[in-house]
Amino acid sequence: MKKFATVVALVFLLPLLTACPKQQTRDELRIYNWSDYMPEEVIQDFEKRENAKIVLDTYDDPEAMVSKLQAGGDSEYDVVILSDYLVGQLAQRGTILELDKSKIPNFKNLDPSFADPAYDPGSKHSVVYQWGTTGLAYREDLVKGPVDSWAVLFDPAKSVGSFLLLTEMREQVGAALRYLGASVNSTDPATLERAKRLLIDAKRRSQGFAGGTDAVQQVLSGNVAVAVAYSGDAFRAMEENPKVKYVIPREGGTIWSDVLTILSKSKNSELAYKFINYLLEPEVAAKVSNGIGYGTPVPAALPMIEARDNPIIYPSAEVRKKLEFLGDLGPAADLYNKIWAEVRAQ
Structure with a gap:
């Protein structure tokens, strides 16, 4: 009797179960970044905000990273964080997109000295992430x-x-x-x-x-x-x-800056733009710098940064004169x- 009641219940419940909407599939953003170079908190907050899943791969050797992209890895990622001097090379090869700034409204938050760098005039293909x-x-x-x-x-x-x-x-x-x-x-x-x-x-x-x-x-x-x-x-x-x-x-x-770029073969460039824009929010920029110990290019984040007076992170003008x-x-x-x-x- 108990078994029969269970079967009957299932018969009546089946139409209700099949009528329930399927769980929404989360967007996936694939990022290629230096090792230990983004706080987990920042990643998790973006995932919650956008109902997205970030898949993160890391590297330590930029030359090996470029070789991987050239060997077909450029279709594996959406966002790559790379050294500033590589921007021109990858832009010339068509590996990275020319950015649509209308999709990065927080670009206005950048310090002007980082918004028009010599290696990428007008930040045409890249946006500064951190510097050191x-x-x-x-x-x-x-x-x-x-x-x-x-x-x-x-x-x-x-x-x-x-x-x-x-x-x-x-x-x-x-x-x-x-x-x-x-x-x-x-x-x-x-x-x-x-x-x-x-x-x-x-x-x-x-x-x-x-x-x-x-x-x-x-x-x-x-x-x-x-x-x-x-x-x-x-x-x-x-x-x-x-x-x-x-x-x-x-x-x-x-002295260098590492930059955010979007690959030309990105399968989710719209989410990539949202991620870059997110990192330029002052509160998020402060979390990044507090978490990994590098300089922020977002001036409005400085009051929230614990090491803002530390000369290792923010060297004096005298020291910076010796840097290239x-x-x-x-x-x-x-x-x-x-x-x-x-x-x-x-």
């Missing part, structure tokens, strides 16, 4: 002397301990160029040959290469005394262990690639 510097992270209890110059990598007589080099070609070649007193964007073959020799010698004495996040973790754990590092990674490590320090060498270095943005190398990119291949092969 590249210098040296070190454990003050492990080094055997002062850390204030790129010489700790390139002059054996001034070595202060074990060290790691950075996997990013432009940054690491740029460090050698600054040590030589040249621009990080030098295309002079003789100067680049000297930089190559410095890098080959440094590699042989080093503990190898590492991505930015891993390099700082190796310093934090005490596996190496010094590493080429990004400011935000070093800042977070210093919060964990005050023996970790960060310095921009006296010869100078790079990495530029698009044009045809000279082939020479850099050749040099880097020789360095990595040694």
Whole structure:
């Protein structure tokens, strides 16, 4: 009797069940980003707001990232966060879209100095996400002397301990160029040959290469005394262990911005535009900078940023005079690639 009653109940319930609307499928946004470079809270808030699902892949080597896009990966993602100097290259190849600013109303929130960058005039193909510097992270209890110059990598007589080099070609070649007193964007073959020799010698004495996040973790754990590092990674490590320090060498270095781009083969460009616009809201921009320790390009976010007075994140005007943005190398990119291949092969 009980079994029969269950069957009858199911017969009457079946039309009601089939009449219920299906659960709405969530939009999917596929993002390719540097490792540990977006707070989970920011991702989750956007998912709730847009009833969307974010699928996140990460990388540590921008050259490998570009190679993946060229090999067909450009159809796998909607948004890619990449180094500023790559914008011109990818725009010329048609890999990234020319942005429709009418779909990014919060673009007006950008600091004017970031709204019209030299690498992408008028922000035609990109929008600044975060900015920072590249210098040296070190454990003050492990080094055997002062850390204030790129010489700790390139002059054996001034070595202060074990060290790691950075996997990013432009940054690491740029460090050698600054040590030589040249621009990080030098295309002079003789100067680049000297930089190559410095890098080959440094590699042989080093503990190898590492991505930015891993390099700082190796310093934090005490596996190496010094590493080429990004400011935000070093800042977070210093919060964990005050023996970790960060310095921009006296010869100078790079100041950079990482940018948001939409791939031309994006399957959900409308959601990609919403995501970029969302990141430019002051409250969201503040959450990003508080979460990952880099500089915000949104001035209205600054009052909500805990580290707004920290010179590691926001260096003084005097320090910034010694910093350069990495530029698009044009045809000279082939020479850099050749040099880097020789360095990595040694």
